[in-house]
Amino acid sequence: MGRRLLQSIVEVARHVFGAAASSIFLIDPATGDLVFEAVAGEGDGQLVGTRFPAGTGIAGWVAASGQSMLVDDLRESRHFSGEAAASTGYVPDSIMAAPLFGDDECVGVLEVLDRGADGVREMADVELLGLLADQAAIGLELLTRLRAAEPSNRSDKALRLLEMAESLLAPTHG
Amino acid sequence: MSDPPWRRPSRPYTPGVPAWGATRAQAREGFASIPMDSVSPQWAWGGADGSGVRVCVVDSGVEGGHPMAGPVDLAVTAVPDEDGEVEMVPCEPTDRAGHGTACAGVIRSVAPGVSVSSAQVLTDGKTGSGPALIAGLSWAIEQNFDVINLSLATTRPALTAQLHELADRAYFRRCALVVSAHNRPVPSYPWSFSSVISVASHDEDDPMTYYYNPAPPVEFHARGVRVPVAWPGGGTIRSTGNSFAAPHISGLCALILGKHPWLTPFQLKTVLFLCAGNTTGRLGGAHDETC
Numbered sequence: 001m002g003r004r005l006l007q008s009i010v011e012v013a014r015h016v017f018g019a020a021a022s023s024i025f026l027i028d029p030a031t032g033d034l035v036f037e038a039v040a041g042e043g044d045g046q047l048v049g050t051r052f053p054a055g056t057g058i059a060g061w062v063a064a065s066g067q068s069m070l071v072d073d074l075r076e077s078r079h080f081s082g083e084a085a086a087s088t089g090y091v092p093d094s095i096m097a098a099p100l101f102g103d104d105e106c107v108g109v110l111e112v113l114d115r116g117a118d119g120v121r122e123m124a125d126v127e128l129l130g131l132l133a134d135q136a137a138i139g140l141e142l143l144t145r146l147r148a149a150e151p152s153n154r155s156d157k158a159l160r161l162l163e164m165a166e167s168l169l170a171p172t173h174g
Numbered sequence: 175m176s177d178p179p180w181r182r183p184s185r186p187y188t189p190g191v192p193a194w195g196a197t198r199a200q201a202r203e204g205f206a207s208i209p210m211d212s213v214s215p216q217w218a219w220g221g222a223d224g225s226g227v228r229v230c231v232v233d234s235g236v237e238g239g240h241p242m243a244g245p246v247d248l249a250v251t252a253v254p255d256e257d258g259e260v261e262m263v264p265c266e267p268t269d270r271a272g273h274g275t276a277c278a279g280v281i282r283s284v285a286p287g288v289s290v291s292s293a294q295v296l297t298d299g300k301t302g303s304g305p306a307l308i309a310g311l312s313w314a315i316e317q318n319f320d321v322i323n324l325s326l327a328t329t330r331p332a333l334t335a336q337l338h339e340l341a342d343r344a345y346f347r348r349c350a351l352v353v354s355a356h357n358r359p360v361p362s363y364p365w366s367f368s369s370v371i372s373v374a375s376h377d378e379d380d381p382m383t384y385y386y387n388p389a390p391p392v393e394f395h396a397r398g399v400r401v402p403v404a405w406p407g408g409g410t411i412r413s414t415g416n417s418f419a420a421p422h423i424s425g426l427c428a429l430i431l432g433k434h435p436w437l438t439p440f441q442l443k444t445v446l447f448l449c450a451g452n453t454t455g456r457l458g459g460a461h462d463e464t465c
Binding site for chain 2: 055057060105123
């Protein structure tokens with residue numbers, strides 16, 4: 001169900017920005033690797049599960065620093081990190097990325113590749129992506145906590161919330 | 175009479191510029207100040223190129239071979255030891271993430287003669303956190319760099335006391351610590367401490383144009399939107415964020431310290447104030463001349 005939640009987030013992000021693709025990486029707590037957990041648009045279907053070493057590229061910096069970042073003209077430069085991008089099969093012109101926070105630690109990164117023609121609002125877009133990332137992180141945190149709690153310790157409210165989330169995120173709605 | 179700018183509640187976020195930043199209209203707001211006639215941009219940095227000034231970029235590393243960012247004089251990286259402590263050890267000047275190289279490139283574009291060094295504290299998603307930041311910043315202060323560029327902020331309250339102590343230590347050791355404001359309007363450090371020179375973005379294209387902010391905590395605004403920056407591999411990209419405003423001020427500090435090496439961080443900040451775009455020309459005759 002966590003994966004379905006993440007998938008719904010990248011779908012929303014992609015639509016909001018009219019982007020070529022949107023993806024979520026989560027940080028593997030054991031290795032620090034960035035792991036593709038959900039992709040919408042270019043690369044969907046093949047990339048989930050792919051890993052990049054910690055600190056790689058723009059997502060790596062965002063994960064390590066906890067700050068959002070926006071870069072343009074990537075293709076023009078031809079030098080931008082190429083390996084990581086090329087290995088995904090899609091080399092974007094612009095990348096926007098925001099951290100996902102669980103408590104005060106960055107647990108992942110929400111990324112948007114090639115915003116649509118209207119996507120030239122620079123920091124206003126970064127702000128919006130940050131807000132989406134916060135919602136995503138809260139959803140993820142809630143889900144993780146609810147699932148981690150022993151069923152006997154779940155309050156009625158929490159139980160209803162979990163049931164609701166499960167039904168909303170059921171495959172038929174995916 | 176309305177409240178002075180520094181007594182007002184914080185401004186709401188302005189779409190189009192990074193959090194804490196300013197639009198050109200806001201930068202023109204007037205404020206009271208005392209005339210000091212002898213300090214002008216020409217006096218402060220006219221003819222300087224930053225030669226003799228040592229700058230350290232505390233970030234993801236700096237690619238030494240990049241024509242815009244290199245060469246790198248000293249490069250160290252954060253390595254956790256068996257006890258969980260972090261040590262700074264010499265390393266090759268490399269940068270996997272690109273951010274540090276971008277910052278170094280901006281500094282060198284403003285002050286081509288500076289010596290650039292790198293303390294790599296963002297090595298991966300795990301140790302690129304608190305202990306590495308503290309270790310890297312401590313190392314840079316102990317090395318007596320003239321200017322330390324820190325385009326990073328942390329939101330972890332647990333680090334506040336240590337960062338505060340380090341910022342004050344830098345201040346009294348004559349290390350000018352230039353720090354970018356966080357890109358999100360959240361409580362974060364160390365940019366919000368008074369002993370650092372804090373920088374957010376404005377939305378103009380001129381790399382030498384900067385403003386004093388009469389409504390701190392952010393004290394200065396410099397170029398930070400669609401900045402052409404160096405990127406590992408040899409090229410450039412355009413990037414947006416307060417991260418790229420700070421190195422413009424670091425470069426300017428290097429120019430000023432190259433001409434006036436005896437300035438303390440307090441005096442340096444005063445010179446920056448007196449030469450800011452919204453201050454020059456309003457305080458006395460010498461300020462009519464800009465460069």
